[in-house]
Amino acid sequence: MPEQMSKHTSVFRGQRRQTQKLTAHPGEPSHGPLTAEELQLAVRNHSMPLEALRSDITPPGLHYLLTHFDIPFIDAGNWHLRIGGAVQRSLELSLRALRRAPSISVPVTLECAGNGRTLLRPRPLSQPWMLEGVGTAIWAGVPLAYLLAQAGVDDDAVEVVFTGADAGIQGGVRQQYARSLPIAEALRPDVVLAYRMNDGDLPPQHGYPLRLVVPGWYGMASVKWLSSIKVVTRPFDGFQQTVAFRYQQDADDAGTPVTWIKVRSLMVPPGIPDFFTRRRVLPAGPVMLTGRAWSGEGAVQRVDVGIDGKWAPAHLEHPAAPFAWCAWTMPWVADAGEHELSSRATDASGAVQPLEPVWNYQGMGNNVVQRVKVAVE
């Protein structure tokens, strides 16, 4: 999520700094303590508790959530999806019509591009994710490629723009949440217009009645509460495309677009937590360390588990689908004392998780290895 951090806000910076020293300015990374604005976002947009890494499929209530503006309340009986722009036939489809169309069901690990942001120093001010902005669900609905074929995409088309029903202001710009995909991505057979999540209807917070799901891409591409799909002959220049979701060094850097999910692994913290500090405590003896790993840039090839900085390969299982996470396990005989546990994944592209965070202005794609401190008694 973004991730305002925009050229637009930087214009106001000097002015705000004089008048409101203690208020958060999105776009200005902070060395200070967590702000009220970050807390406000954090309580609306929850992460997935790490113990939920135990399930292949995340129940909707445990799946992470990221909503920029408000959750729109949509009367599905009067709702239609419009498909138009550079197509031979514009379409207008009711939810009933979509449910009668051919359907697919795809297990997908979604992750917010801002996951890991709050571990960066200085800290980009936005949704303050630690490491748990992730979840895996089975998304079912109509293949996007099927509907685009029905509409007939013009030869000069370059992108497809997806617009949600939710509106708000970000970086000083009034907007409806909208993102585009290159035509080649939009025509992938696994890109789905989902009306179901796991065993039920799409919940309101995850995009009811219909959302896009783009397997392998960071979550921002998977537009919720879809209201229209427009085929365009020029690259889309909306805020969420050209200002938010960029890897940039500063506000004036055009940067590069955020696209595919970078390789990451996470561990279920072993033992029991201290309520307030979340510090882990476990008894000495054998313990099975478990977790998950995923990547949008190539299948996960290995996961190494580090015990106090000494690495050894974990056992890897096969994922349920190309863009769903895979389980890993590693037996450990815990001896009394303080230990630091980590996991580090490598994917088929050769990418490996960095040991130290890689900073960028919006706090995007920080796939640094997780470190779990445990006290063994």
Ligand SMILES: Nc1nc2c(c(=O)[nH]1)N[C@H]1C(S)=C(S)[C@@H](COP(=O)(O)O)O[C@H]1N2
């Ligand atoms: N319409 C709309 N779609 C959206 C968003 C949004 O704010 N509005 N947030 C995006 C972002 S940044 C992420 S990470 C995912 C989160 O999906 P989830 O809440 O179902 O986990 O939705 C994406 N789609």
Ligand SMILES: [Mo]
């Ligand atoms: Mo996101």
